[in-house]
Amino acid sequence: MPELTRVVLAEDGVLLREGLTGVLARFGCTVVAAVGDAGALLAAVDAHDPDLVVTDIRMPPAWTDEGLRAAVAVRTARPDRPVVVLSQYVQPEYADALLATGAGRGVGYLLKDRVADVAEFVAALRAVRAGGTVLDPEVVRRLLRRSGDPLDPLSARERQVLTLVAEGRSNSAIAAALFVTEAAVGKHVGNILAKLDLPPTEDTNRRVLAVLAYLRATA
Amino acid sequence: MSNLASALRRRRFLISGWPWRSLGYLLTTAVVAAPFAAVVWPLGLPWLVAATDVRAGRFPDPPVLVLMAVGAALLIGFGPLVAVPLAALERRRLEFLGDRPPATAHLPAPADPIAWLRLRYAEAATWREVLYGLFLAVAVPAWYGVLGLAALLVAGFLGSPLFAAIGAARFQLGPVEITGVVESVPVALLGLLLLAPLAYLAGLTAAGQRAVAHALLGDGYGTDVREVTRSRARLVDAFETERRRIERDLHDGAQHRLTSLTLHLGMARVDLPADSPAAEPLTRAHTQAKELMVVLRDLVHGIRPQILADVGLLPALRELAAQSPVPVTVVGPQTVSRPPELVEATAYYVASEALGNVAKHAGASRAEVRVEWTGDLLTLQVADDGRGGADPAAGTGLTGLADRVAAVGGRLLLATPAGGGTLVRVELPCRS
Numbered sequence: 338m339p340e341l342t343r344v345v346l347a348e349d350g351v352l353l354r355e356g357l358t359g360v361l362a363r364f365g366c367t368v369v370a371a372v373g374d375a376g377a378l379l380a381a382v383d384a385h386d387p388d389l390v391v392t393d394i395r396m397p398p399a400w401t402d403e404g405l406r407a408a409v410a411v412r413t414a415r416p417d418r419p420v421v422v423l424s425q426y427v428q429p430e431y432a433d434a435l436l437a438t439g440a441g442r443g444v445g446y447l448l449k450d451r452v453a454d455v456a457e458f459v460a461a462l463r464a465v466r467a468g469g470t471v472l473d474p475e476v477v478r479r480l481l482r483r484s485g486d487p488l489d490p491l492s493a494r495e496r497q498v499l500t501l502v503a504e505g506r507s508n509s510a511i512a513a514a515l516f517v518t519e520a521a522v523g524k525h526v527g528n529i530l531a532k533l534d535l536p537p538t539e540d541t542n543r544r545v546l547a548v549l550a551y552l553r554a555t556a
Numbered sequence: 557m558s559n560l561a562s563a564l565r566r567r568r569f570l571i572s573g574w575p576w577r578s579l580g581y582l583l584t585t586a587v588v589a590a591p592f593a594a595v596v597w598p599l600g601l602p603w604l605v606a607a608t609d610v611r612a613g614r615f616p617d618p619p620v621l622v623l624m625a626v627g628a629a630l631l632i633g634f635g636p637l638v639a640v641p642l643a644a645l646e647r648r649r650l651e652f653l654g655d656r657p658p659a660t661a662h663l664p665a666p667a668d669p670i671a672w673l674r675l676r677y678a679e680a681a682t683w684r685e686v687l688y689g690l691f692l693a694v695a696v697p698a699w700y701g702v703l704g705l706a707a708l709l710v711a712g713f714l715g716s717p718l719f720a721a722i723g724a725a726r727f728q729l730g731p732v733e734i735t736g737v738v739e740s741v742p743v744a745l746l747g748l749l750l751l752a753p754l755a756y757l758a759g760l761t762a763a764g765q766r767a768v769a770h771a772l773l774g775d776g777y778g779t780d781v782r783e784v785t786r787s788r789a790r791l792v793d794a795f796e797t798e799r800r801r802i803e804r805d806l807h808d809g810a811q812h813r814l815t816s817l818t819l820h821l822g823m824a825r826v827d828l829p830a831d832s833p834a835a836e837p838l839t840r841a842h843t844q845a846k847e848l849m850v851v852l853r854d855l856v857h858g859i860r861p862q863i864l865a866d867v868g869l870l871p872a873l874r875e876l877a878a879q880s881p882v883p884v885t886v887v888g889p890q891t892v893s894r895p896p897e898l899v900e901a902t903a904y905y906v907a908s909e910a911l912g913n914v915a916k917h918a919g920a921s922r923a924e925v926r927v928e929w930t931g932d933l934l935t936l937q938v939a940d941d942g943r944g945g946a947d948p949a950a951g952t953g954l955t956g957l958a959d960r961v962a963a964v965g966g967r968l969l970l971a972t973p974a975g976g977g978t979l980v981r982v983e984l985p986c987r988s
Contacts (some may be wrong), residue, residue: 350808352816360823401866425807425853426863427878428871449815450853453846455822479878 347378375403412438421445471505559654575755596693599627643685658774713747888927910938918942945974
């Protein structure tokens with residue numbers, strides 16, 4: 338991250354909290370507060386005005402969705418504050434609740450397991466910090482599965498690209514993942530948008546939101 | 557809390573409130589029984605005539621036989637419709653005698669009236685209740701007549717001085733003849749003495765009726781069996797609590813530590829030059845740790861899905877459906893309130909096993925999970941369009957499902973015609 342990113346981190350497990358703090362520091366972030374519950378998270382956000390909030394969903398006292406509710410509260414107070422939520426399992430409603438805040442910009446919904454792949458995890462945080470939208474591949478897979486018929490006109494390759502677009506990846510990232518040129522990706526994306534009757538756009542984030550809105554509407 | 561049976565055994569019965577309560581019970585019984593008697597006695601009349609004929613060595617006349625058949629048909633046809641609500645009232649009325657109303661032996665009622673009729677007419681409990689209705693209509697009026705005469709006689713004894721003073725000088729009271737006010741005094745005293753047996757008679761009558769009501773209107777089991785059922789439910793509950801504890805331990809302990817370990821391995825990989833001799837073993841360790849995370853997550857999920865506890869049955873079922881290789885639609889109510897935890901867990905377990913069977917055995921192209929919840933009954937139905945013919949005895953886990961459903965007082969129904977798909981339906985009562 339070019340500028341110094343100030344992060345508030347909420348995770349109730351001490352070991353993982355320390356591990357995540359280490360990862361963030363290693364990649365040039367300053368963890369201004371690392372807390373263990375939703376109440377402390379809200380207080381820390383008020384006190385430190387961070388550039389990025391990373392929070393677990395399941396936290397004390399009830400171990401259900403405190404973290405998500407805190408995240409939504411943070412976003413409601415300031416819709417452009419980037420927030421990444423970590424979840425133990427895929428719950429499409431959780432992603433919906435997050436995407437409904439701040440027009441879906443600058444939010445991330447990731448499975449907790451993703452922290453294991455440090456580089457990808459940090460890339461996702463960076464994307465959200467820059468105002469992007471990042472959804473866990475598993476959430477996207479669910480959306481694609483539920484959509485079914487409306488995606489019939491897409492070729493297998495286009496579906497592959499669509500999945501990566503919905504995850505919030507840029508053309509260059511998609512090109513790298515599929516081992517093709519960026520120009521080829523651009524062509525696929527253009528075809529997908531045309532086939533799904535979505536407005537053509539070069540802006541990665543606007544594209545993600547359009548695709549996600551489409552998938553959620555047809556799911 | 558005391559009840560009539562224990563009160564009758566106490567010496568203070570006569571000076572307690574119980575004779576009055578018994579009297580109250582008997583009088584209200586008369587009110588309840590009267591309309592039934594008015595209907596049943598005329599219907600029973602042809603039978604009485606036939607019985608007299610047979611006794612006299614004659615074959616009953618055809619019209620009598622027809623009337624007998626009509627009476628029986630009416631009783632069988634409409635009896636349950638009347639007896640079921642009557643039984644509900646009578647169970648409640650036992651509270652008046654200090655009893656807890658007995659549990660009904662009826663299965664939970666379906667909302668659909670046709671289904672209700674089909675279920676109720678097939679239940680033994682319904683016909684026991686019809687029998688109770690007959691008892692109220694036939695035996696109760698007969699015995700109450702005797703009882704009423706006795707009460708009238710005692711009242712006459714007590715009032716005899718008054719009658720003698722204002723009315724006739726000579727009159728007959730049952731076996732006793734009164735000739736004057738002075739002569740009537742011992743009779744009045746006798747009446748006073750007879751009040752005690754009368755009170756006991758009322759108490760015993762109420763107690764007898766109570767015994768009949770318990771025998772015919774209860775759930776057919778003694779308290780012992782009911783207690784066993786309840787303790788089995790408690791045991792299932794204890795298992796559920798234990799599963800929750802194990803899940804929590806694994807999640808907070810092992811899973812958490814493993815995630816942290818994998819994160820550190822991932823960190824090390826970032827900083828290790830790719831040409832280092834440690835790079836390859838480290839990559840392998842990291843990969844294995846990630847695989848272990850998946851294994852552990854599946855394990856914890858199998859013990860007790862977090863999503864079920866956190867957000868409820870319907871989202872958990874949707875997640876289950878999303879994992880199925882066969883396309884599954886989930887239909888259910890979006891309610892704020894939730895069934896008891898054990899009921900939710902049982903329903904989830906059934907859905908999970910049933911969908912597993914669909915994937916493994918049914919050869920289906922699609923399946924549907926349907927949930928209905930009325931507040932006291934949760935119904936879950938898993939239907940597929942596969943080959944059907946599932947055999948509960950052939951290790952499809954259906955018997956295990958039925959056991960688990962029975963332990964929480966529910967029941968499992970199976971429709972699986974060969975070639976016609978399979979439908980598994982469970983009904984789980986949600987008594988709190």
